[in-house]
Amino acid sequence: MNSQNKNIYSVSSLNRAAKSLLETGLGVIWLSGEISNLTIAVSGHWYFTLKDHSAQVRCAMFKGNNRRTGFTPKHGQQVLVRGKLSLYEARGDYQLIIDSMAPEGDGLLKQQFEALKCQLAAEGLFAQEYKKTLPTVINRIGVITSSTGAALHDILSVLKRRDPRLQVIIYPSQVQGIGSGESVAVQIQLANARQECDVLIVGRGGGSLEDLWCFNEAVVAYAIFNSQLPIISAVGHEIDVSISDFVADLRAATPSAAAELVSQSNSVVESQLQTLVTRLKRAIAAQLQLKHHQQNLLKEKLLHQDPKHKLQQQTQQLDELSLRLSHAINQIINQQTHKQQRLENQLTHFSPAQTIRIEQQKQTQLITRLQSAMQNKLKQSENTLQGQIAQLNAVSPLATLARGYAIVKDKNGKVTTDSSKLATGDIINVHLHQGEIAAQVL
The missing domain is CATH 3.40.50.2300 (Response regulator)
Structure with a gap:
């Protein structure tokens, strides 16, 4: 092994490098899990493990942050946390440094709260x-x-x-x-x-x-x-x-x-009301003083001007106007009366009453003539009708039947006048003046 290899780390430097990578690599994360192995240190820091069904991670939440949670976590509690990955250099254990924690249900709501808050603030x-x-x-x-x-x-x-x-x-x-x-x-x-x-x-x-x-x-x-x-x-x-x-x-x-x-x-309301009442009283007093002053001025003017003289003048003017009005009214009435009389005379002159009387007389004469002509016409028509009735009776078969004659019809309903055309035993119909009879030839 080359001892001059620059990639050789000490344990401490390796842990520092790993810590730096963990803290800068993922940034702030949210993590949901179940609390176990909870330890509350005398310093006020919380140390615990978050786990799910197949894995676990060590966590630390320092005193300055856990004061804001509003509750104390319990073993087996399901929570939602926010934090950054880090590494505890002394042991080489990687852990999650938590800055916020909430029960999982409330935690999701807080996450939604923060997201909406940022959105609305941006808007x-x-x-x-x-x-x-x-x-x-x-x-x-x-x-x-x-x-x-x-x-x-x-x-x-x-x-x-x-x-x-x-x-x-x-x-x-x-x-x-x-x-x-x-x-x-x-x-x-x-x-x-x-x-x-x-x-x-x-x-x-x-x-x-x-x-x-x-x-x-x-x-x-x-x-x-x-x-x-x-x-x-x-x-x-x-x-x-x-x-x-x-x-x-x-x-x-x-x-x-x-x-x-x-x-x-x-x-406060009573104080304001009292202030308003005071202001109102002052305003009323000022108005009363002003009106009293105006009243005194009017009294002085009234003393210098005697109203009786004005009343006498106005009364005289009123009498004069009344006389002028009465004279004008009478003049108008006289003019209208003369005009009405003239119109009545013209109306009498051109009245249709005389024409109506003449026409009524003519109408009466025409009615009389019409009635006389109608009576003569009816008489003539009646005489004519009587003559025609007499002629009709003269040739009427009914008159013949009335004298004892009869009309004989054979079985076929035909009138017969020849006895030789009838056979013994034939049924015949005999029509008399009053009614009919059936007979048989013997």
């Missing part, structure tokens, strides 16, 4: 320039939360205690479980469509990360960002942080704190 949803300020005067508050949750009770209690004059409009929403994010977003859009409140409080009471997850969904973040109404995010307890807190115009640590932000205490 500008957290930018301060888009934050709306709360109105100076707030009269009506909208609350988007569960209608049966403790958060609504806390908000109403605080508002009633601090500022009972405030009106509250509740937009009931699902705040936990599947579809809760869409429910919150729909209520935000509804409140903006109605425009019936000055500010919105969106939130709920405390819970696990999974319970609060709807306030970490993109649909809620975009609904808050696009809201025209100012929105206060009040999700969970003071330590809870959600995506809606970053997007909202203002964040409150709790729902009760949000209610305090939008309300004024009774003492």
Whole structure:
């Protein structure tokens, strides 16, 4: 072996080189596994092994990082960790140096939380320039939360205690479980469509990360960002942080704190009311003083101007105008009377009454002549009809039958006048003046 070979490492240098490769090669990784061989050192550091069904890796989580986990891991617990691969040079063991740990379910949610947070921050949803300020005067508050949750009770209690004059409009929403994010977003859009409140409080009471997850969904973040109404995010307890807190115009640590932000205490309201009352009294006093001064001026003017003289002049003018009006009215009446008389005379002259009487007489004469002609015509027609009846009776077979004659018909219904054409035993029909008889020839 060539001792001058530059590739010869010492154990320490080899471990340092391996450590450098491990730390720079993969970078930050996420790892899911089961905790075993957990040791909590006196220094506060945690040492344990993460394993799955066929492999394991040593892990270390130092005191400064494990304080932020919010829980103490247990043997056999399934967790999701984030860290960098490294190597413990003293023993040559490679290990994972962990900076974040969460139970596996919450860990996945936190990973999604961080990813969405980065995405929305890049889109500008957290930018301060888009934050709306709360109105100076707030009269009506909208609350988007569960209608049966403790958060609504806390908000109403605080508002009633601090500022009972405030009106509250509740937009009931699902705040936990599947579809809760869409429910919150729909209520935000509804409140903006109605425009019936000055500010919105969106939130709920405390819970696990999974319970609060709807306030970490993109649909809620975009609904808050696009809201025209100012929105206060009040999700969970003071330590809870959600995506809606970053997007909202203002964040409150709790729902009760949000209610305090939008309300004024009774003492402040009373102080403001007292100030307004004082200002009103001063304004009324100033107006009364001004009116009193104006009244004194008018009294002085009235003393220098006697109204009786003006009343006499106005009375005289009124009498003169009355006489002129009466004279004008009489003149108009006389003119109209003369005009009416003239029109009546013209109407009498051209009246159709005489013509109507003449025509009526002519009509009466024509009716009389018509009636006489009709009677003569009827008489002539009656005489003619009587003569024609007499002639008809003279030639009528009925008259002959009435004198005792008869009409004989054979069996075929033909009239017969010759007895030789009938045979003994023939049935004949004899038509008399009154009725018919059947007979047999003998």
